[in-house]
Amino acid sequence: MPNLFSNTKDAFLLKSDSELFRAKFLFNIINNRFLVKFGAYVANLTLKLKLPLKPIIKATVYNHFCGGEDEKQCELTIQNMFKHNVYSVLDFSTEDFNNESDFDLCYEKKISLIEYSKSKKEIPFTVFKPTCIGRASIFEKISLNNKLNENEKESWSRIKNRFHGICKKAKDNNVKILIDAEEFFVQKAIDKLALEMMIKYNKKQVIVYNTVQMYRHDRMRYLKKLILDYPEVLFGFKLVRGAYMEKERNRALKYNYKSPICKDKLTTDKNFDTAIDFVFKNLNQINFICGSHNELSTLKILDLMSYYNIDVNDDRVWFGQLFGMSDNISFNLAKSSYNVFKIIPFGPVKNLIPYLIRRAQENSSVKGQSGRELNLIQKEIKRRKLKKS
Numbered sequence: 001m002p003n004l005f006s007n008t009k010d011a012f013l014l015k016s017d018s019e020l021f022r023a024k025f026l027f028n029i030i031n032n033r034f035l036v037k038f039g040a041y042v043a044n045l046t047l048k049l050k051l052p053l054k055p056i057i058k059a060t061v062y063n064h065f066c067g068g069e070d071e072k073q074c075e076l077t078i079q080n081m082f083k084h085n086v087y088s089v090l091d092f093s094t095e096d097f098n099n100e101s102d103f104d105l106c107y108e109k110k111i112s113l114i115e116y117s118k119s120k121k122e123i124p125f126t127v128f129k130p131t132c133i134g135r136a137s138i139f140e141k142i143s144l145n146n147k148l149n150e151n152e153k154e155s156w157s158r159i160k161n162r163f164h165g166i167c168k169k170a171k172d173n174n175v176k177i178l179i180d181a182e183e184f185f186v187q188k189a190i191d192k193l194a195l196e197m198m199i200k201y202n203k204k205q206v207i208v209y210n211t212v213q214m215y216r217h218d219r220m221r222y223l224k225k226l227i228l229d230y231p232e233v234l235f236g237f238k239l240v241r242g243a244y245m246e247k248e249r250n251r252a253l254k255y256n257y258k259s260p261i262c263k264d265k266l267t268t269d270k271n272f273d274t275a276i277d278f279v280f281k282n283l284n285q286i287n288f289i290c291g292s293h294n295e296l297s298t299l300k301i302l303d304l305m306s307y308y309n310i311d312v313n314d315d316r317v318w319f320g321q322l323f324g325m326s327d328n329i330s331f332n333l334a335k336s337s338y339n340v341f342k343i344i345p346f347g348p349v350k351n352l353i354p355y356l357i358r359r360a361q362e363n364s365s366v367k368g369q370s371g372r373e374l375n376l377i378q379k380e381i382k383r384r385k386l387k388k389s
């Protein structure tokens with residue numbers, strides 16, 4: 001049934017004909033699990049053997065899903081989207097960081113991105129992934145309540161300082177900050193720090209947002225407990241379904257514990273819906289972002305906004321999609337004046353290869369998602385052809 005998101009003319013207004021054909025080519029490949037597996041293998045080999053495939057990767061999948069190699073290269077995209085009321089969130093790619101000097105480098109980059117964003121109304125949020133500023137094994141030990149040795153205590157204290165440094169910089173410059181959610185084995189420690197940050201920096205307005213993965217069957221309990229235990233605190237939540245399902249299930253099997261993930265997609269969807277209802281009932285205390293490419297979830301929020309008489313551009317409610325995906329949601333929401341941003345990953349091509357492999361795998365494994373993108377792209381190509389003839 002046609003809805004607000006069926007309008008492909010507005011969805012793809014920033015895409016030239018050749019960019020649309022490139023998108024069609026890419027989603028055709030992504031639709032094919034075998035080709036995605038093969039592509040991932042070649043991309044990994046490119047990384048390992050330093051094969052000279054960068055120009056091909058750059059001209060295809062990189063240019064579709066990423067903004068550029070540095071902030072400057074992203075600027076045209078940011079400006080063009082903003083002309084159509086779509087905001088940007090720059091996400092510097094840091095997939096491979098795993099020692100203290102890498103973490104410091106990542107920290108400095110996040111600080112400089114807040115500095116860069118502070119005077120730009122087109123960039124209302126910045127974002128960071130906790131294990132890019134600290135060792136996953138330390139997050140894991142804290143999550144398990146394990147004792148730390150002296151070295152680990154020092155690492156944990158550095159992680160805390162980096163969290164505080166980023167959130168304070170965000171607060172001082174009035175740029176909101178999103179803390180990404182990660183795998184179950186590190187998430188308890190992330191939640192602990194995120195709560196500390198929200199208590200400290202969300203005094204008069206919400207600056208810090210934690211991410212809540214609703215594919216986890218325990219997350220409604222987590223949300224309810226926070227609101228019950230901290231009635232004075234202003235919370236920011238980015239609600240997502242969750243990106244690590246396969247890994248979580250494999251890890252639970254390997255270490256013989258109950259998987260933290262809902263038993264099926266329907267249960268995840270219901271959990272996501274329940275969280276949305278809960279958030280709307282507590283909007284006096286919660287600002288939230290719906291980080292999703294799901295049309296039904298988005299439409300549900302539009303209905304609730306209308307039911308609760310909430311202005312379309314009320315700052316307490318935002319929508320977020322990833323660059324290169326679901327432009328039909330982003331641009332059509334923006335046209336109706338809702339608050340919407342795209343997360344734009346950027347950085348050197350080699351740093352972004354793991355991200356690109358994940359996007360391709362996610363699209364090919366999520367039933368219907370790449371098919372939906374492809375249908376919309378084909379529909380727009382056809383519409384443009386008819387218009388010309």
Ligand SMILES: Cc1cc2nc3c(=O)[nH]c(=O)nc-3n(C[C@H](O)[C@H](O)[C@H](O)COP(=O)(O)OP(=O)(O)OC[C@H]3O[C@@H](n4cnc5c(N)ncnc54)[C@H](O)[C@@H]3O)c2cc1C
Pocket residue numbers: 179180181182211213215240241242243244245261262263264265266268290291292293294320321322343366369
């Ligand atoms: C702006 C933005 C920010 C994001 N930030 C994060 C983040 O910080 N951390 C993070 O983990 N992810 C993050 N994601 C990714 C997100 O969690 C989802 O993986 C992705 O958006 C797909 O879910 P969906 O709601 O868009 O679409 P849908 O296609 O409706 O849902 C797909 C999702 O449903 C769930 N699912 C699928 N099959 C099953 C099954 N059999 N059983 C149980 N659940 C199932 C999985 O979570 C899967 O990703 C972000 C996404 C966006 C758009």
